[in-house]
Amino acid sequence: MSAAPTTGVALAARDLRREYGVGQSRVVALDGVDLDLAAARFTAVMGPSGSGKSTLLHCLAGLDRPTAGAVRIGDADLARLDDRRLTRLRRDRIGFVFQKFNLLPTLTAEENIVLPLAIAGRRPDPAWLRQVVAAVGLTDRLGHRPAELSGGQQQRVAVARALVTRPWVIFADEPTGNLDSRAGAEVLRLLREAVDTLGQTVVMVTHDPAAAGYADRVVFLADGRLVDELHRPTVGQVREALDRLDRATSGTGR
Numbered sequence: 413m414s415a416a417p418t419t420g421v422a423l424a425a426r427d428l429r430r431e432y433g434v435g436q437s438r439v440v441a442l443d444g445v446d447l448d449l450a451a452a453r454f455t456a457v458m459g460p461s462g463s464g465k466s467t468l469l470h471c472l473a474g475l476d477r478p479t480a481g482a483v484r485i486g487d488a489d490l491a492r493l494d495d496r497r498l499t500r501l502r503r504d505r506i507g508f509v510f511q512k513f514n515l516l517p518t519l520t521a522e523e524n525i526v527l528p529l530a531i532a533g534r535r536p537d538p539a540w541l542r543q544v545v546a547a548v549g550l551t552d553r554l555g556h557r558p559a560e561l562s563g564g565q566q567q568r569v570a571v572a573r574a575l576v577t578r579p580w581v582i583f584a585d586e587p588t589g590n591l592d593s594r595a596g597a598e599v600l601r602l603l604r605e606a607v608d609t610l611g612q613t614v615v616m617v618t619h620d621p622a623a624a625g626y627a628d629r630v631v632f633l634a635d636g637r638l639v640d641e642l643h644r645p646t647v648g649q650v651r652e653a654l655d656r657l658d659r660a661t662s663g664t665g666r
Contacts (some may be wrong), residue, residue, distance in 0.1 A: 423580075426446075428480075429478055441464045444640055447638060449615060453628045458650070458654065464636040465633050466585060467636075473506055501561065507575060512597070515558040527651065540576070548574060563592075568598070570587075571603065581613045627645065639660075
C-alpha cells in the first residue's frame with residue numbers, strides 16, 4: 413500500500429448527489445457537492461440537522477454509494493471499485509472514529525487497536541504502534557478491556573485504532589458526542605496532534621463550535637449544498653457562521 417499523501421489533495425468530490433426514495437417521497441440529501449480536502453489538514457463539516465453532513469461523510473468514506481458524482485481518495489476512484497475492492501480500501505486506507513466507540517468488549521485495548529491489521533492478516537509495525545499508543549496516552553492501559561476504561565480512554569483506543577493502519581484519511585463522526593467536555597477536548601487534541609505531528613488527514617462531522625475550533629477549515633452545508641466555509645476559524649467565528657446559516661435557512665421556511 414502506498415503511503416498517505418502529505419501534500420496536495422487527499423480527497424475530492426465532484427457533483428456529488430445522494431437521493432433516497434422515489435416520486436413524492438424522494439429526498440435529496442446531497443445536491444451537487446464539489447469539495448477538495450487538503451492532505452495533512454483537519455477539516456470540520458457542520459450544518460443544521462438534516463443538512464446532509466453525515467451523508468456526505470458516508471459517501472466520502474465509501475460507506476454509502478452516491479446516486480451520482482465521483483469521489484476520489486488518493487488515486488482511487490470509489491465509483492470504479494467493486495464491493496470487494498471498496499471493502500479493502502476502507503480497511504487499508506481509511507480510519508474511522510465514531511460517536512460510539514465500537515470496541516470489542518472481550519479484547520484488550522491493544523487487541524482492539526491492532527484489530528484492523530489482524531483482520532487484514534498484517535502484523536503491526538512495533539515502532540509505529542509504540543508511537544501511536546504513546547501519542548494517545550495509553551501505554552499503561554494496553555492490557556485493560558473496554559469495561560475497565562473511562563469513556564475518554566475508550567475513544568482514545570478508537571483513535572489509535574484509526575491511526576495504526578497509517579490511513580490516507582481519518583473520518584470522525586461526532587467523535588466527542590458521548591464524552592464530557594474534558595474528555596472530548598482530549599480527543600480533539602489527539603486528532604489535532606495527529607494532523608500536526610503525524611501528517612494525518614482528518615475529516616470530522618460535528619455540531620459543536622468548540623470542536624470545530626480545532627480544525628484548519630470548516631465547511632458548512634444546508635439542504636445538501638456547500639454554502640460557506642472558514643479557514644483557521646475561531647470558536648466565535650464558527651458560532652457566527654452557524655447563526656447566519658440558521659437565519660438564512662429559517663428565512664426560506666425550511
